[in-house]
Amino acid sequence: MPPLPTFQDVLFARRTIAPYLPPTPLHHYPQLDALLGARVFVKHENYQPIGAFKVRGGIHFLAHLPEEQRARGVVTASTGNHGQSIAYAAQLFGVRAVIVVPEGANPVKVEAMRAYGAEVVFHGADFEACKEHCLTLEREQGLRFVSSGDEPRLIAGVATHTLEIVEALPEVEVIYVPVGGGSGAAGATLVAKSVNPAIRVVGVQASGAPAGFLTWQARERRTAPIRTFAAGLATGQPFMLPQQILWQHLDDFVLVDDDAMRQAVRLYLEKAKTLAEPAGAAPLAAALQQREQLAGKTVALILSGGNISPDELRDCLR
Numbered sequence: 001m002p003p004l005p006t007f008q009d010v011l012f013a014r015r016t017i018a019p020y021l022p023p024t025p026l027h028h029y030p031q032l033d034a035l036l037g038a039r040v041f042v043k044h045e046n047y048q049p050i051g052a053f054k055v056r057g058g059i060h061f062l063a064h065l066p067e068e069q070r071a072r073g074v075v076t077a078s079t080g081n082h083g084q085s086i087a088y089a090a091q092l093f094g095v096r097a098v099i100v101v102p103e104g105a106n107p108v109k110v111e112a113m114r115a116y117g118a119e120v121v122f123h124g125a126d127f128e129a130c131k132e133h134c135l136t137l138e139r140e141q142g143l144r145f146v147s148s149g150d151e152p153r154l155i156a157g158v159a160t161h162t163l164e165i166v167e168a169l170p171e172v173e174v175i176y177v178p179v180g181g182g183s184g185a186a187g188a189t190l191v192a193k194s195v196n197p198a199i200r201v202v203g204v205q206a207s208g209a210p211a212g213f214l215t216w217q218a219r220e221r222r223t224a225p226i227r228t229f230a231a232g233l234a235t236g237q238p239f240m241l242p243q244q245i246l247w248q249h250l251d252d253f254v255l256v257d258d259d260a261m262r263q264a265v266r267l268y269l270e271k272a273k274t275l276a277e278p279a280g281a282a283p284l285a286a287a288l289q290q291r292e293q294l295a296g297k298t299v300a301l302i303l304s305g306g307n308i309s310p311d312e313l314r315d316c317l318r
């Protein structure tokens with residue numbers, strides 16, 4: 001297991017990504033205040049150049065990849081946004097990138113990966129099958145496998161979203177962050193607890209793919225089937241590096257079902273005029289679920305991504 005990233009690593013990551021990614025907006029929406037009975041701020045990671053927070057980690061990772069590994073190229077498995085992040089960063093640094101995606105991957109994300117110059121390989125039904133195939137390609141082609149969760153630099157990179165939140169909104173009391181593999185939530189807790197241990201960080205996962213939640217609860221590895229439409233949250237196995245951080249620091253962990261995420265996608269459109277993908281809308285769904293606990297609090301919702309296909313959006317609006 002690689003070493004756990006530290007708060008210092010996050011500060012270093014911020015310096016690395018600064019020339020490439022300006023801070024994303026943190027907007028206050030009175031209409032969401034009314035809905036939640038709290039002061040609600042949305043961290044707009046859907047405004048990143050790839051439409052999702054993952055690009056922070058991808059750039060930090062590729063920027064510090066040893067020259068010999070850059071020359072060989074990288075391979076990774078993705079349901080979409082992590083792949084886009086690696087593709088985007090690889091193009092920035094002139095590195096070959098192979099992204100293995102499930103057969104039914106979101107066409108919006110696949111097209112974007114190709115547009116960033118990545119080679120996209122379709123393999124298997126889900127993320128777990130893709131990961132297996134990556135290891136084969138790593139062996140056969142000498143590529144550097146990039147785990148979407150167990151890479152300290154990815155965690156330190158994505159954690160910069162929470163650094164921006166606590167700087168812009170030092171009085172924040174609760175932060176909701178979605179959990180797939182757990183890198184974003186691990187980063188969020190790392191920063192929040194280093195700056196002010198009183199900030200509550202709440203992880204949010206799909207009830208249809210609860211491996212991360214079950215692992216956090218049991219404090220040991222648990223797997224679970226994947227039965228959610230939220231691609232960003234569709235992980236069947238936990239990543240133990242972010243889990244170790246979540247075991248230490250995460251205050252609460254909430255499960256939301258697909259219908260609650262559909263409703264949150266609609267609410268973001270209506271109340272904040274912004275496009276969220278289901279995983280990105282999960283924190284709003286969770287906050288609605290915990291509305292009673294939030295009365296009068298200052299709350300930040302990490303809207304982690306907006307890469308939703310027209311079909312998925314139609315499904316949410318129905």
Ligand SMILES: Cc1ncc(COP(=O)(O)O)c(C=O)c1O
Nearest residue numbers: 081180181182183184232304305
């Ligand atoms: C939009 C979006 N939100 C949340 C997540 C979950 O992030 P993590 O795997 O860091 O837990 C992902 C993962 O790809 C994502 O794409």
